[in-house]
Amino acid sequence: MAPPPPLPTLLLTTLLSLFSxxxxxxxxxxxxxxxxxxxxxxxxxxTGHGCGSPLFSPYVTCGSNGTGDQLFLKSHTGxxxxxxxxxxxxxxxxxxxxxxxxxxxxxxxxxxGLDWTSPFQIASSTFLxxxxxxxxxSLSSPICDPSFDYLCASLYSCPAVVALGLPLFPPxxxxxxxxxxxxDGKGELDLKAMKCGAYASVVSLGxxxxxxxxxxxxxxxxxxxxxxxxNNYGTTKCSGCESSGGVCGFAPPGNGFVCVCKGGYNTSLDxxxxxxxxxxxxxxxxxxxxxxxxxxxxxSPILAGFIFCLV
Numbered sequence: 093m094a095p096p097p098p099l100p101t102l103l104l105t106t107l108l109s110l111f112s113x114x115x116x117x118x119x120x121x122x123x124x125x126x127x128x129x130x131x132x133x134x135x136x137x138x139t140g141h142g143c144g145s146p147l148f149s150p151y152v153t154c155g156s157n158g159t160g161d162q163l164f165l166k167s168h169t170g171x172x173x174x175x176x177x178x179x180x181x182x183x184x185x186x187x188x189x190x191x192x193x194x195x196x197x198x199x200x201x202x203x204x205g206l207d208w209t210s211p212f213q214i215a216s217s218t219f220l221x222x223x224x225x226x227x228x229x230s231l232s233s234p235i236c237d238p239s240f241d242y243l244c245a246s247l248y249s250c251p252a253v254v255a256l257g258l259p260l261f262p263p264x265x266x267x268x269x270x271x272x273x274x275x276d277g278k279g280e281l282d283l284k285a286m287k288c289g290a291y292a293s294v295v296s297l298g299x300x301x302x303x304x305x306x307x308x309x310x311x312x313x314x315x316x317x318x319x320x321x322x323n324n325y326g327t328t329k330c331s332g333c334e335s336s337g338g339v340c341g342f343a344p345p346g347n348g349f350v351c352v353c354k355g356g357y358n359t360s361l362d363x364x365x366x367x368x369x370x371x372x373x374x375x376x377x378x379x380x381x382x383x384x385x386x387x388x389x390x391x392s393p394i395l396a397g398f399i400f401c402l403v
Contacts (some may be wrong), residue, residue, distance in 0.1 A: 093284070094330075095394070096187075098386035100212070102320075104128075106221075107210070108144060120235075123341040123352075124138055124139055124340075124341050124352040125139045125143075125154070125341050126142065126334075127162070128154035128161050128162060129154075129157075129160050129161040129162045130177075131162070131163055131174065131177060133163070133175070133339075134179055134254065134334060135150045135173070135295050135330045135334065135340040136211075136317040137152050137163070137177070138152070138153075138341060139153070140153060140154060140340050142160075142339060142350075143339060143340075143352070144341065144342075145327075145342070145345040146341075146352070147211055147317060148307075148315075148317070149306065149342075150166055150208045151166055151167075151172070151207070151211075151212070152164070152165050152166075152169070152194075153166070154330075155171075155272065156208045157173060161381060162185060163177075164173065165186060165212070165313075167205050167206050167207045167210065167279070168207055168279070168293045169204060169205030169253050169279075169280060169364075170188070170189075170190075170201060170202055170204075171201050171310035172185065172186040172187070172188045172189075172204075172207075172266065172311075174186060174187075175186045175187045175191075175310055175344070176248060176310075181225060182314055182315050182316065183215055183312055183313065183314055183315070184212075184312070184313050184315065185240065185295055185311065185312050185313075186291075186303070186308050186310055186311045186312075186313065187309070187311075187312040188204050188311060189203070189311075190203075190204065190291075191291065191292060191293055191309065191311070192222060192290050192291065193307075193309045194247060194250040194252060194254075194290060194294045194304040194305050194307065195250070195252055195305070196252055196255075196379070196381055197250070197253055197255045197256050197287045197290060197292075197390055198221070198255055198288065198289045198290065199253040199256065199290050200283055200291055203280040203281055203282055203283060203393070204280065204281045205275065205278065205279045205280035205281065206275065206279045206313075207279060208279050211315050211316055211317060212275055212276075212313040212314070212315050213273070213313065214311070214312070214313060214314075215312040215313055215314040216271060216295065216312055217291070217293045217294070217295055217310070217311050217312045218240070218269065218271065218273075218294045218295075219269070219270040219271070219273040219281070219288060219291055219293050220243060220244060220247055220267060220268070220269055220270070220291060220292045220293070220294070221235075221267065221268040221269075221288040221290075221291050222247075222253075222256060222266070222267055222288060222289065222290040222292060223256045223257065223258060223266055223288060223289035223290050224240055224265075224266050224267065224286070224287055224288040224289070224371075225269050225287040226265060226351075229238070235268065235270055235286065236268040236269060236270070237269050237270075237271035239254045240269035240271060241264060241269065242302065243269055243294075243297075243302075244264050244267030244268070244269060246301075246302045246303070246304050247267070247292060248261060248262055248267060250262065250304055251302070254291060256290055257289075268284075268286075268288065268386075268394045270291075292309060293309060293310060293311045294307045294308065294309055294310075294312045295308050295309070295312045296308035320365075329349050329351070329360075329361075329362075330351075332351075332361075332362045333351035333362045333363065335362070336351070336353075336362040336363040336364040337353070337354060338351040338352055338353045338359075338362060338363040339351070339352045339364050340352070340355070341358070343358070348360070351363060
């Protein structure tokens with residue numbers, strides 16, 4: 093058996109090992125931003141993996157719409173641009189590409205749908221099913237609300253209706269106000285099953301309910317967060333993170349809360365805590381140089397003194 097190394101050599105090897113380990117921690121999160129295009133992004137939403145809430149991250153992300161960045165909600169039926177977010181009412185509004193409006197009507201080639209596992213559900217949206225065939229739109233149909241027939245008449249006054257293969261002012265029984273709107277067992281608005289060719293969705297009728305050119309089109313969704321599924325520990329700490337200029341995120345193991353700071357570091361506290369004061373520092377790739385020089389600043393005088401003693 094070989095003799096153990098001399099004590100000075102062993103101590104030097106140990107110090108070098110500690111120095112090496114302090115500069116080689118793996119990255120934990122991607123860069124997170126507080127805006128995506130013109131939309132302010134706050135918890136529980138995020139701009140990429142590791143940002144926002146781990147419950148929302150698989151469904152909402154920031155991507156390109158061809159001219160700039162925009163938030164998108166993803167589901168098993170497609171990807172839907174997020175046109176607005178109300179953080180006070182916990183509501184987001186989508187603009188599905190397959191949706192018709194007064195200025196642009198077209199057959200819907202895909203169903204609108206949500207994942208049942210997502211934290212979203214349909215809110216106060218009025219769905220108008222267009223280019224339908226009886227008996228879907230008969231007065232005895234359980235999916236149609238005849239008290240809103242005036243909305244069909246108003247929308248069918250839009251010249252774009254001809255794009256559906258219908259004449260101007262088509263028969264009102266080819267339109268159905270689907271109220272209350274509901275998704276099927278697959279989480280979809282199945283137009284084919286309801287014998288309709290297109291749909292419009294309205295979140296606000298504006299000041300003139302009979303003028304479809306001033307309606308606000310979109311699909312409004314309510315969302316909820318907090319509790320065990322959404323890491324309530326992180327939810328309670330997020331307000332302090334955002335108040336200090338940080339962006340809330342999460343990191344392994346266990347999707348633990350992190351506050352992503354603009355200074356190039358992540359912390360489990362908030363961005364008002366500096367690196368030297370914060371014992372809960374979480375290393376990421378953007379902090380590599382900072383960690384390296386901080387570690388060298390700490391260890392270099394120790395190593396220099398030790399080597400001096402050896403010689």
